[in-house]
Amino acid sequence: MVLDSLHARLVAEAEREGLLDVAYRTVDSPFGPLLVAATPRGLVRIAFEVEDHDVVLSGLAGALSPRVLRAPAQLDDIARQLDEYFGGQRRTFDVSVDLQLARGFRRAVLDRLRAIPYGSTQSYAAVAAAAGNARAVRAAASACSHNPVPIVVPCHRVVRSDGTIGQYLAGPAAKQLLLSMESA
Amino acid sequence: MTLRPFEEVVNEHGPMVTRVCRALLPASEVDDAWSETFLAALRAYPRLRPNSNVAGWLATIAHRKAIDILRDRRPAASEVPDLPVVDPDLADLALGPALAELPEKQRAAVVYRYLADLSYRDVAALLSCTEAAARRSAADGVAKLRRLHKEGVF
Numbered sequence: 001m002v003l004d005s006l007h008a009r010l011v012a013e014a015e016r017e018g019l020l021d022v023a024y025r026t027v028d029s030p031f032g033p034l035l036v037a038a039t040p041r042g043l044v045r046i047a048f049e050v051e052d053h054d055v056v057l058s059g060l061a062g063a064l065s066p067r068v069l070r071a072p073a074q075l076d077d078i079a080r081q082l083d084e085y086f087g088g089q090r091r092t093f094d095v096s097v098d099l100q101l102a103r104g105f106r107r108a109v110l111d112r113l114r115a116i117p118y119g120s121t122q123s124y125a126a127v128a129a130a131a132g133n134a135r136a137v138r139a140a141a142s143a144c145s146h147n148p149v150p151i152v153v154p155c156h157r158v159v160r161s162d163g164t165i166g167q168y169l170a171g172p173a174a175k176q177l178l179l180s181m182e183s184a
Numbered sequence: 185m186t187l188r189p190f191e192e193v194v195n196e197h198g199p200m201v202t203r204v205c206r207a208l209l210p211a212s213e214v215d216d217a218w219s220e221t222f223l224a225a226l227r228a229y230p231r232l233r234p235n236s237n238v239a240g241w242l243a244t245i246a247h248r249k250a251i252d253i254l255r256d257r258r259p260a261a262s263e264v265p266d267l268p269v270v271d272p273d274l275a276d277l278a279l280g281p282a283l284a285e286l287p288e289k290q291r292a293a294v295v296y297r298y299l300a301d302l303s304y305r306d307v308a309a310l311l312s313c314t315e316a317a318a319r320r321s322a323a324d325g326v327a328k329l330r331r332l333h334k335e336g337v338f
Contacts, residue, residue, distance in 0.1 A: 006198075009215075066186070
């Protein structure tokens with residue numbers, strides 16, 4: 001282990017020199033700790049515990065940059081917003097999002113999701129149509145299940161046309177919990 | 185194979201870099217040297233070949249940073265030295281003034297072998313010499329340190 005003060009100094013200097021390519025921290029949630037990671041362009045990844053945070057961080061090092069550092073202070077703002085959201089005191093996130101981990105149609109789907117308001121839902125079919133391909137319902141569902149920034153990009157608000165809840169990376173129960181919380 | 189997140193490198197090798205800096209420098213310079221070492225390493229990290237010996241690479245950077253600091257601040261270095269840390273472990277002694285007395289190759293061999301805990305094979309690679317020569321340099325360095333210790337240099 002490294003002294004906190006030395007570590008914090010390294011992170012601050014790295015940020016000043018433009019070397020903090022990926023900053024991360026964990027944030028508590030009703031479904032256990034979330035890994036929250038950001039590039040200088042914005043929030044790039046939120047990962048549930050079931051995804052194994054170490055595996056996710058290794059993936060980010062490979063996909064984005066190995067300059068990955070734990071930087072709690074640099075992510076205070078998004079941590080606070082998530083706290084408020086889980087506490088029912090926040091309905092929208094005021095944070096820039098970096099969706100570079102999603103490409104093509106998946107990216108087009110995710111770009112639509114932030115427009116679905118708090119407390120409401122849309123069907124996979126409607127999202128597919130909005131993203132420009134009404135027949136690509138399965139691809140739209142796949143885009144949601146591979147959402148690199150769940151919660152903030154609200155894939156939990158996309159449900160099946162028959163009204164059933166559909167899949168969620170953290171499990172259907174987590175999805176139900178978010179929807180119930182938002183409709184309370 | 186890809187490079188690990190730099191955070192893992194800091195956590196795994198941070199204490200070793202502290203040992204190297206502490207042995208080579210007065211206590212007041214250790215934090216600066218540590219920070220400069222990891223900042224320089226972070227800058228170069230994406231270009232490191234994935235199978236590189238990361239400990240050896242960091243030890244080399246730390247050693248160079250320490251030498252730079254000593255060179256830049258020579259007038260200050262001759263002031264009253266910091267009290268040595270009281271610990272029987274070689275790694276925790278304030279060896280700075282004594283190590284500075286060693287010829288460059290012996291000092292590097294001692295630092296890499298005994299403070300960074302690298303194998304003689306790795307030390308040899310860093311010093312561009314044979315393993316036998318690396319062993320000899322480290323042994324000569326330690327012998328000289330013993331002599332200096334007896335003479336009360338540290």
